[in-house]
Amino acid sequence: MQLSSKFVGVVLVACGGLMGFQAQAATQSRQIALIAPNFCQLTLPTTSSPIRNRATGVRNEGTTSTYVTCAFPSGEGRTAGGSSNNEIWLYVASLDGVSHDVSCTGVASDGFFNLTYVSKTITALTTKSGGYGIWEPGDFGGTTTIPDYGQFSVTCLLPPQTAITSGYVTSTTNVGT
Secondary structure, three states: OHHHHHHHHHHHHHHHHHHOOOOOOEEEEEEEEEEHHHHEEEOOOOOOOOEEEEOOEEEEOOOOOEEEEEEEOOOOOOOOOOOOEEEEEEEEEEOOOOOEEEEEEEEEEOOOOOEEEEEEEEEEEOOOOOEEEEEOHHHHOOOOOOOOOOOEEEEEEEOOOEEEEEEEEEEEEEEEO
């Protein structure tokens, strides 16, 4: 009898200590990989466009610059208070062995459809991986995530003999406690 009342006392003390314990949310960094033909398209589609969707990317095989728009998903979709996107990456490459500058503008929308535009110049390098641009929270006035409410796009003026090859969305996901 004495042993069981000591055991019950220890259990009650342990349970009391746990009652004051605050569970912390666990997060996990995730990255969505995107292949350009699946998330980029010609901004003004025409039958005479030099833009070609290939397995290696959205390519400007012509002699004039053309606008291409890429829509990036959010790791969490549209969520109250914003998205969980930490970085948006866009890769561009040269097709003719010469480096080219590609002008791109990232657009983030808040919950009230107020748009914030951030332009970057990405150099399409002659290497296999090409060049890349990164849009981060600080570009849009955010601190830890891009304030885009799951709505983020990039429009680029794609020079002749360049391609958008791929993109990535890095996000932080709440996976519970």
